[in-house]
Amino acid sequence: MASRGRFGDSQPNGDGASSDGGPDLSDRQARIAVEAALTREYRFQQKLSQALTADVPEQGIAEVLQEHLGLDVAVEDPFGHVLARGGAGAEATYPRLTRAQRDRLVDAARRMSGPVRVRDQLASVAASRGTLLGLIVVLDPQGTLEPDGKTPELDARPGGPIAGALHAIGLATGALTLHLLHRRHLARTELRLRHDLVETVLLECDQDGLEAEVDRRVGRASALSHDLTGPHRVLAVRPRHGHWPDGEAVGDLVEQAARSLDMPYLGTLRGQTAILVCGTPRAWQTESGSATAPWSGRPTMGPGAGATRTSEPCSGSAWQAVHDAFTHVLQDVPAVGVGSFVDRPEHLPRSYREAMQALTVRTRQADPRGLITFEDLGLYRLLATPEGRREAGAFVEDWIGSLLAYDSERQADLVHTLGVYLDQGGNYDATAAALHIHRSTLRYRLQRVRELSGHDLAHTDTRLNLHVAVRAAVVADPAVLPASG
The missing domain is CATH 1.10.10.2840 (PucR C-terminal helix-turn-helix domain)
Structure with a gap:
């Protein structure tokens, strides 16, 4: 008579067969499937951890999740801009949502514990204390991750493919949340440090201990990866109608403009005016790093002997690149005042005052849009x-x-x-x-x-x-x- 287990189960022999002579294939297959699923999940978690230490964690997370699911993946920021894509066809096939569709998706995802399906997409929200940090979007046009309703017990079991995929999306979303939250804290800390530094460098230096004070300012700027010792100008930027675009961080807009000019800067916001302490744009630098006209304000060398000034004012076409960079990111023409060229950190307060003078003249015009340099103020300098x-x-x-x-x-x-x-x-x-x-x-x-x-x-x-x-x-x-x- 076959022996019975504690709960009345047939006990298999050592060779994998049950005591009544038949192989217990279902138990063995289930065990193998669970072990395989656990191994796969362990490897996924390992790769996900490694992705967080990569240079661009968002891209790493997208690629790891795409490889695990076999589906194209996109990572978005809170405003719907794509931060990273995983999958060869993600860029070509990624269907963008309208603002209304996105708002409904985010609202639904916040109220649910897992991903939310919208047409061909599964979206999972990365959020902290009600603040949206980003989204993971999985492109699933074939409904691969949609339960078929025929075998619900298989769809929901822990080792099942759908449950495992949804769990993986949840893990990736958690990793993205931690990364974006950490990046936000770092950005706020750096922004505060940059703001404090700009407020400091715009103050006149006390002549007693001038050298020591300049060294302190240069050291603080160096800690923020900015060389304050080189040639600079201060720019004062005010958007049209005095209001920055809704839904956009001023710092992000300024950074986009500065990046397009390859121009190092430190910035702060005073009221609705962005104050930028700017190093020389790459286009106006020599190989040795010194500034050339028009940034330097020096005359250009003509074909003949000696230096000659161009007939156009400093605020003419030579400055069009700066003007266009801010116009592009603001999607409108702002007012920009440019202070004079300085080559010492202690002279930055003067360039700041001059930038504000130029901005005042620009904004008092019948058409306040456009860029004007201090050198071109003429009588207005007085x-x-x-x-x-x-x-x-x-x-x-x-x-x-x-x-x-x-x-x-x-x-x-x-x-x-x-x-x-x-x-x-x-x-x-x-x-x-x-x-x-x-x-x-x-x-x-x-x-x-x-x-x-x-x-x-x-x-x-x-x-x-x-x-x-x-x-x-x-x-x-x-x-x-x-x-x-």
């Missing part, structure tokens, strides 16, 4: 300082206050007309053409200017003072007039 703006207000009131009051009351255009007339050197035909008015209309307006202001436009000194007053009105504190362009 007027755009805080003290100069206060003095400008009194000067403007003395010379064109009556015209400003008349324009405000009558919705007239006398100050603008006067400014264009003086810009054109007193030429009637050129002024009329620039204003798109008839000569008789121009003559009438200028007569009203004479009557209201009491000034003789034929007098040289009077015309000079009136011209300065019109320009000063742009930067007067507070501004009383947008410039004519």
Whole structure:
């Protein structure tokens, strides 16, 4: 009589056969399947751990999961940008979701413990305390990981292929969460350190102990992988309408622009203005690392003997690359003020003040968009300082206050007309053409200017003072007039 086990099971003999003579194949197959599944999962976890130590962990996670599942995988950031792809066809076949579809997917995934299917995709959310950090998206157009409903006991068993795949996606999502959370903490720490450093280097150095203070600043910058000893300029960037794009981190946008220019920088945000302490862009560096024009502000060497300046201003086409880089990432034309070139860290506060002067002039224009360097401010270099703006207000009131009051009351255009007339050197035909008015209309307006202001436009000194007053009105504190362009 066959012996019975504790729970009434037939006991197999040592050769794998049951006591009644029949082989116990189901137990052996199950044991082999479980052991194989455990071995495969152990190897997957090993590779996943190694992926976290790679240079680009997101790419490693995507590739390890793709290899394990045999399905294409993508890793996204919180805004839907693809960070990494796993699989030869992932880039070509990866179907992007609309903003509404993505929002619904993320909302559903947050409420469930595992991946959520949306059409041909399985998405798993990497989140921490309700904050979305990223997504793992598995492309499964054939429904490979979808239970067929015919054998639910096989689909759900621990060693089953579907349960194992879903478990692997969960492990990969956990690994991605840890990596992205760690990276976020590092980024916040570095951002704070960079902000603190920029705030420090923009302060005037005390002349007592100057060398030691400069060394401290250089050392702190070096710890953040930035060489503060080389040539620099300070840039002040303000987006159009004074607001940065929704859903985008200012630091990420600035980094994109700087990367496209191959320009090292340290940055901070003051209000809605990004302040960037910038090293020389790669395009304006010699092989030895010294700066060339236009970054250096030095004249270029012409074909003849000696140095010659180009006819265009510093803010002309030579600076178009900088202008275009920020326009591209902001998807609109910002206002950019550029401080003068400095070659010593202790001179950076001056470049910062000059960048803010240039930005003030740029934003006070009728069209505030575009880039202007301190070198191109001309008369505004005197007027755009805080003290100069206060003095400008009194000067403007003395010379064109009556015209400003008349324009405000009558919705007239006398100050603008006067400014264009003086810009054109007193030429009637050129002024009329620039204003798109008839000569008789121009003559009438200028007569009203004479009557209201009491000034003789034929007098040289009077015309000079009136011209300065019109320009000063742009930067007067507070501004009383947008410039004519």
